[in-house]
Amino acid sequence: MAKQKSVIITCAPTGGIHTPTMSEHLPITPSEIAQASIEAAEAGASIIHLHARDPETGKPDPDPDLFMEFLPRIKQATDAVMNVSTGGGLGMTREERLRAATRASPEMASMNIGSMNFGIFPMKDKYSNWKHAWEPEFLDMTRDFIFRNTFADIEYCIKELGQGHGTRFEFECYDLGHLYNLAWILDQGWIEGPIFVQMVFGILGGVGADLDNLMHMHTIANKLFGDDYEWSVLAAGRHQIPFTTQSGLLGGNVRVGMEDSLYIGPGEKAISSAQQVTKIRTIIENLGLTVATPAEARQRLGLKGGDQVAF
Amino acid sequence: MAKQKSVIITCAPTGGIHTPTMSEHLPITPSEIAQASIEAAEAGASIIHLHARDPETGKPDPDPDLFMEFLPRIKQATDAVMNVSTGGGLGMTREERLRAATRASPEMASMNIGSMNFGIFPMKDKYSNWKHAWEPEFLDMTRDFIFRNTFADIEYCIKELGQGHGTRFEFECYDLGHLYNLAWILDQGWIEGPIFVQMVFGILGGVGADLDNLMHMHTIANKLFGDDYEWSVLAAGRHQIPFTTQSGLLGGNVRVGMEDSLYIGPGEKAISSAQQVTKIRTIIENLGLTVATPAEARQRLGLKGGDQVAF
Amino acid sequence: MAKQKSVIITCAPTGGIHTPTMSEHLPITPSEIAQASIEAAEAGASIIHLHARDPETGKPDPDPDLFMEFLPRIKQATDAVMNVSTGGGLGMTREERLRAATRASPEMASMNIGSMNFGIFPMKDKYSNWKHAWEPEFLDMTRDFIFRNTFADIEYCIKELGQGHGTRFEFECYDLGHLYNLAWILDQGWIEGPIFVQMVFGILGGVGADLDNLMHMHTIANKLFGDDYEWSVLAAGRHQIPFTTQSGLLGGNVRVGMEDSLYIGPGEKAISSAQQVTKIRTIIENLGLTVATPAEARQRLGLKGGDQVAF
Amino acid sequence: MAKQKSVIITCAPTGGIHTPTMSEHLPITPSEIAQASIEAAEAGASIIHLHARDPETGKPDPDPDLFMEFLPRIKQATDAVMNVSTGGGLGMTREERLRAATRASPEMASMNIGSMNFGIFPMKDKYSNWKHAWEPEFLDMTRDFIFRNTFADIEYCIKELGQGHGTRFEFECYDLGHLYNLAWILDQGWIEGPIFVQMVFGILGGVGADLDNLMHMHTIANKLFGDDYEWSVLAAGRHQIPFTTQSGLLGGNVRVGMEDSLYIGPGEKAISSAQQVTKIRTIIENLGLTVATPAEARQRLGLKGGDQVAF
Numbered sequence A, B, C, D: 001m002a003k004q005k006s007v008i009i010t011c012a013p014t015g016g017i018h019t020p021t022m023s024e025h026l027p028i029t030p031s032e033i034a035q036a037s038i039e040a041a042e043a044g045a046s047i048i049h050l051h052a053r054d055p056e057t058g059k060p061d062p063d064p065d066l067f068m069e070f071l072p073r074i075k076q077a078t079d080a081v082m083n084v085s086t087g088g089g090l091g092m093t094r095e096e097r098l099r100a101a102t103r104a105s106p107e108m109a110s111m112n113i114g115s116m117n118f119g120i121f122p123m124k125d126k127y128s129n130w131k132h133a134w135e136p137e138f139l140d141m142t143r144d145f146i147f148r149n150t151f152a153d154i155e156y157c158i159k160e161l162g163q164g165h166g167t168r169f170e171f172e173c174y175d176l177g178h179l180y181n182l183a184w185i186l187d188q189g190w191i192e193g194p195i196f197v198q199m200v201f202g203i204l205g206g207v208g209a210d211l212d213n214l215m216h217m218h219t220i221a222n223k224l225f226g227d228d229y230e231w232s233v234l235a236a237g238r239h240q241i242p243f244t245t246q247s248g249l250l251g252g253n254v255r256v257g258m259e260d261s262l263y264i265g266p267g268e269k270a271i272s273s274a275q276q277v278t279k280i281r282t283i284i285e286n287l288g289l290t291v292a293t294p295a296e297a298r299q300r301l302g303l304k305g306g307d308q309v310a311f
């Protein structure tokens, strides 16, 4: 048996999809985001995937100043890798989506590598008594929305961040075809390995949350990327823990956090992302696996180092 | 053993992707398109999937008058089902894409059920000495292009054509996630079964041409749609005959034609779409299967009948 | 989402494969076997799969008197279902293998449904300083050994126990083809559903311990048995916990115990089967699933009841 | 795209399973077997897999003298590779099964690498008016029959033929676990690559005739044997042409012949094995593939050459 690598836990504490009404535990302010990130790192996450929100309304906000309020605080308190999202909130322009990352020059940034419908409007019917007027509008808008990532967009972003800042990417694959996009991108020579593939399950518009899809995408990724890649899994809502467990069983890494699920068990809201980190860590360790340290994550993903960032 | 159903052959003689420089055998004028369709029907195709082109330049053209030049001629000469594309040429608006179908009120129309990058720009490098200036521009444009089909677009088109005209759909699935979109659409109650799923392999931006993907999408379609669906396969270029053979082996139907491939064998250009129909028919019959008649196709797909169209 | 059923944990505390030299914690005497079974039931196992051993030498022994020393004691101390193996020790005759079960008339008995090479001789090279002379001979013998279960044998055993005693079966499937044997047996009408399929991974001569095999056998079992079956997984040695976790993720049940593995973690010997029960139970519960009670197991497997046995 | 290799067609004209009553076209006498083999080679088979039968009764017969009546005649008339079965007829001893091969010292011999139930008794009910009394008895006997190939048997046969005669093997895999047996055999160093794996589908006792099983066994073979192996497929009865077509689609080789199927189409008896060779050849060539010559087969399988045999 090949020596099993340790499992890299990424935590995404807030994201740009869930809205304040959905959970009182969703971090909103820079201070809450910093706090949630630090707790997640202490629980075992070696990478923190970050979005910002307007502190008043909780709306996803691309303003780099907001990121600069929490990035240094998390860096000071933990050794975790900071990963700045370029997915933004739905509806942001390409330039808005890049602003925080080009300002922070982080070790990692997320990169979406295909266009797709991104339908979160069905969530609107599950809630009422909205805290903010923008929430139902934001969800409803996705009925006629495309998450835009053309090949030209991807080239621009990769060159700006990757070649420009030495940032490496969490390549988010929401569908099987996105793996082929990534293979094509690799063929262009814009990036070098090791690559880090984040497979995403359960978003309407992308691939559904069936474990057979995870198995199949893993099989295809093996064909396309051979031995020189790292991969991870996230799944929406109640699929979070089963799908990340499946990834661990297959030698992959995991992502949890309240960006992806507001729950900690069937019908039970999570009080923090750290709680989800602890849960998947318990399973990983009972499977006889170990959790990666930030140093191991940096080494395996070929990151430039926490001292090479602009915060 | 359950009685094997016959295999429905769809032929798409011209499409909106290949350009005149790529093959001298690509039908351009209404007369050429009619001729190619009639030959394909005589060779065994029971459904003809149709696009129109500007007779002068060969550019994909949504003008309903062009469709009305060939639709009646094909109807007169064959018993085949006429299927009017709503995919259009890349870059057409939703209204342009629907114009021919709403005018013709056909038995079938194609329906795309997800947004995606649709990258045919790599073909540009394989040709030179373009017959028309628009050709390389058209291909190149797809570098920054999204094939737009939001959930709102799909709702609009399905209601306009399906509920408005009694037209049934060839649901084109370019990626695994599109199957889930279709399952969601079915849940909305906008259409009734039997549905007809066309799986598409080998377009950059969609799912790659690996037979494992075909097997997997078939497995997932079985889970999502149970027994009440018909499915078919098309694959780009040299994958056309192997992938359609695979579909036949699994109980599915097939689509060939010069919209999907300009070739008849390794390195050998096809002189007609009928030639491709004959090739897949030969394989199907050697496998012990039979080819469906137009009457069988109409019955299995629940079509309204060739006498209910507006041409 | 269909309501997830609870997970039935079977525990096999001693078996007929491992030998006393391999672990000082392997239960040998009726008293040790009773003790190990009771602890396993208290930890969460609702079914106990039982073999007997010669109390002096630890050699697998089909003597019903040995079984009758521990069966009543386990029954008295727990509510667990007693499952009497008919696999025996390697080399026993068909009649020897049935003796304990026909004497005890248990709620369940294991049933092997295919012949195969059963090669445990490679274990011989991992040990020395044997406690008993029979141990290396026993292992070595399997180089030229067939685990015999012809269709005629299976018919005899099923009719003897099933129709004769109302005992239901744990159908052990060591290879993909055994699922087809079971489908054929069902077609004969010798048994009625619900059936209980135990998939076994990692024995030389049977299917290897690759999670893809588990996924595939589950897919095929779904095709062959539809909705009217229960299934479970066991895997040899270090594969025990990952494979049973995989089963839980897919809606299946699990079997652990020192018959299947002497380990509790990488390189770490288990001190009891109960320890393994606790480990898989921890994972199951962290996945948001629950563990079945004996009453639930009886209901789902259609068992005759603990008051209908002959001990 | 990697250059697709040509497809090696093996033909097995008579075998040891079907009986004379089942088809008047089944070759029985050495002369008929020679004739059928020569026709198959002329139709495109590059390997002929051979059994002998008693010329009077048609019963499978291990007598080397019978083999020596047809082997030289086929060799003289064709360039095909001669492959002498060691599977024998059901019920022969290991020594009987080896006698013809050790006498002929052929380039290839079949080798079974696992024990299993081999149930052909269900065929008994499909026929009546038996030509010979042995036929129904022979079929019925398999109800309590194991096709015996222990690890010790396999070692003996491989060393006798492989190391002793330079004969290479067609490793017949009737179940998924047999691939693991073969991997274990390779690990012992008894043979060298390239190996030739023959996957067999549709025998009761082995793996069922579902194309998903073929896909899965191919996936597992790729994992176990990497790039250094050749593989082929045969399937029983009506599955013959679909399963061999599937193999061709996946880059594998094929086996046809009346040992495996007495049919040429649904409900239609074959009049010769050559007819089946022609049918699969037609499909292969329509798929854009080519058929291997005997010289190509010898080169790819590493055979010693037709001049190194004892006939």
Ligand SMILES: [Zn+2]
Binding pocket: A012, A015, A016, A049, A051, A085, A087, A110, A259
């Ligand atoms: Zn994000």
Ligand SMILES: [Zn+2]
Binding pocket: B012, B015, B016, B049, B051, B085, B087, B110, B259
């Ligand atoms: Zn089209």
Ligand SMILES: [Zn+2]
Binding pocket: C012, C015, C016, C049, C051, C085, C087, C110, C259
């Ligand atoms: Zn047992």
Ligand SMILES: [Zn+2]
Binding pocket: D012, D015, D016, D049, D051, D085, D087, D110, D259
């Ligand atoms: Zn044979």
